[in-house]
Amino acid sequence: xxxxxVAEERALEPxxxxxxxxxxxxxxxxxTEGILSRYIDDRHGHRQLVAIHVAxxxxxxxxxxxxxxxxxxxxxxxxxxxxxxxxxxxxxxAQSPELARKLWYATLIDAAIHRAWLFRLGRLDAVGRVxxxxxxxxxxxxxxxxxxxxxxxxxxxxxxxxxICGLTNVHVNRVLRQLREERLCVFRSxxxxxxxxxxxxxxxxxxxxxxxxxxPELVS
Amino acid sequence: xxxxxVAEERALEPxxxxxxxxxxxxxxxxxTEGILSRYIDDRHGHRQLVAIHVAxxxxxxxxxxxxxxxxxxxxxxxxxxxxxxxxxxxxxxAQSPELARKLWYATLIDAAIHRAWLFRLGRLDAVGRVxxxxxxxxxxxxxxxxxxxxxxxxxxxxxxxxxICGLTNVHVNRVLRQLREERLCVFRSxxxxxxxxxxxxxxxxxxxxxxxxxxPELVS
DNA sequence: CGACACGTTGAGATATATCAAACGTGGTGG
DNA sequence: CCACCACGTTTGATATATCTCAACGTGTCG
Numbered sequence: 001x002x003x004x005x006v007a008e009e010r011a012l013e014p015x016x017x018x019x020x021x022x023x024x025x026x027x028x029x030x031x032t033e034g035i036l037s038r039y040i041d042d043r044h045g046h047r048q049l050v051a052i053h054v055a056x057x058x059x060x061x062x063x064x065x066x067x068x069x070x071x072x073x074x075x076x077x078x079x080x081x082x083x084x085x086x087x088x089x090x091x092x093x094a095q096s097p098e099l100a101r102k103l104w105y106a107t108l109i110d111a112a113i114h115r116a117w118l119f120r121l122g123r124l125d126a127v128g129r130v131x132x133x134x135x136x137x138x139x140x141x142x143x144x145x146x147x148x149x150x151x152x153x154x155x156x157x158x159x160x161x162x163x164i165c166g167l168t169n170v171h172v173n174r175v176l177r178q179l180r181e182e183r184l185c186v187f188r189s190x191x192x193x194x195x196x197x198x199x200x201x202x203x204x205x206x207x208x209x210x211x212x213x214x215x216p217e218l219v220s
Numbered sequence: 221x222x223x224x225x226v227a228e229e230r231a232l233e234p235x236x237x238x239x240x241x242x243x244x245x246x247x248x249x250x251x252t253e254g255i256l257s258r259y260i261d262d263r264h265g266h267r268q269l270v271a272i273h274v275a276x277x278x279x280x281x282x283x284x285x286x287x288x289x290x291x292x293x294x295x296x297x298x299x300x301x302x303x304x305x306x307x308x309x310x311x312x313x314a315q316s317p318e319l320a321r322k323l324w325y326a327t328l329i330d331a332a333i334h335r336a337w338l339f340r341l342g343r344l345d346a347v348g349r350v351x352x353x354x355x356x357x358x359x360x361x362x363x364x365x366x367x368x369x370x371x372x373x374x375x376x377x378x379x380x381x382x383x384i385c386g387l388t389n390v391h392v393n394r395v396l397r398q399l400r401e402e403r404l405c406v407f408r409s410x411x412x413x414x415x416x417x418x419x420x421x422x423x424x425x426x427x428x429x430x431x432x433x434x435x436p437e438l439v440s
Numbered sequence: 441c442g443a444c445a446c447g448t449t450g451a452g453a454t455a456t457a458t459c460a461a462a463c464g465t466g467g468t469g470g
Numbered sequence: 471c472c473a474c475c476a477c478g479t480t481t482g483a484t485a486t487a488t489c490t491c492a493a494c495g496t497g498t499c500g
Contacts (some may be wrong), residue, residue: 022429035475040339043425048342050335062332065325070332070430094317104324105285107331112282112290115270116335119260121341122268126456166342168457173480199271205263209242211289346488377446393448396479 003089019073025063034079131164132206155190232299235328239293245283254299349385351424375410
């Protein structure tokens with residue numbers, strides 16, 4: 001049903017702004033390939049990512065009821081998106097309250113992930129933050145069939161990680177070295193390898209419940 | 221319509237847990253008086269608040285589609301809540317897609333506030349974080365008719381503030397002194413006074429757009 | 441009056457930021 | 471095919487914000 005609502009598929013270049021905060025919106029994006037981010041810049045141009053999205057995510061569904069976003073959306077890598085006009089969503093939700101509920105549910109998962117990010121920023125140290133993010137990403141990619149649980153592709157820079165974890169890129173570099181030396185995790189040239197997921201999760205105080213993924217055995 | 225869905229009103233004692241993460245839920249709460257919080261505790265019992273709620277907020281509406289919450293909900297002060305059974309919400313949303321949309325919208329405002337909190341934790345220093353939280357609370361209370369824009373009641377402890385801002389209570393104490401000395405804001409014995417809201421908002425890089433409050437003149 | 445919670449202060453420790461430089465490395469044009 | 475450039479990574483030295491621990495003050499309530 002959602003597929004029938006797709007107006008157009010589009011390929012996006014890496015590192016482009018897709019939606020700006022405050023722009024009036026008439027469509028939302030279903031991400032089919034690549035990585036997108038949602039972020040807020042401060043007055044000096046320092047950036048805080050508030051979400052990342054991977055294949056399968058409905059990226060700015062928040063913009064459908066909200067009409068305008070409070071943050072920017074941009075590509076991190078090259079990406080492919082399916083464009084879903086809000087008029088189609090109107091049609092669909094009017095027809096099927098059940099699907100409407102599912103869309104609502106999807107935005108609430110986003111909110112739950114926001115909360116986990118708050119915990120990460122508020123209560124974890126630098127190593128814990130990076131480890132927590134990598135655990136989360138591993139779990140989400142596993143659910144999307146893009147990780148085998150021990151290694152996955154993640155074409156982000158260390159600066160990207162710093163903007164996710166509220167750190168500097170220099171410090172992220174040192175954190176990654178420490179994770180490597182402790183054999184918890186190797187992040188190098190767009191590839192993440194996690195030799196001991198359990199140990200990494202413990203270091204990160206990571207508990208995947210907030211992702212509301214069925215089949216929890218996939219995650220552990 | 222919502223009012224007709226209220227099954228019961230209840231008075232709650234301060235500092236009580238109302239809902240625990242993972243509990244199956246069959247009702248949600250409409251807060252009519254007092255302050256509630258949503259929070260995540262770490263392994264050592266250190267707490268990160270992920271939201272606070274004031275009179276007029278629909279507190280755990282997220283729990284309606286999600287079925288279980290990923291975080292705890294508790295009272296900070298004595299409070300009064302109206303209990304809305306999920307069965308009633310089923311009835312209402314089936315009857316009125318428009319109201320269903322409004323409920324969805326309300327949860328998305330919560331998510332937008334989560335994002336502002338992420339920005340606060342990730343990119344602001346200690347003074348900025350506290351200032352940002354006080355600006356936000358002022359704006360929200362103003363919208364609820366509980367602040368005149370320059371002073372309002374806020375019966376939280378410095379430890380509460382520290383659990384909101386990702387700081388220690390000791391450091392919050394020093395931050396509050398600094399805000400006082402710079403005549404930006406006085407937080408004392410449950411009362412917040414903001415002599416120069418514009419200066420405080422500038423220090424906090426606070427922009428109220430994310431609250432999606434109509435009548436923006438109320439906020440500035 | 442004493443107990444307890446909350447607030448305040450100080451000294452010292454530590455994590456993270458800042459600044460600056462060097463090092464790879466993949467891509468591009470000559 | 472090589473030289474070079476841009477971008478990301480790595481390292482070192484130093485600065486600074488925040489934490490930790492411990493003590494003391496203050497108000498409230500039984």
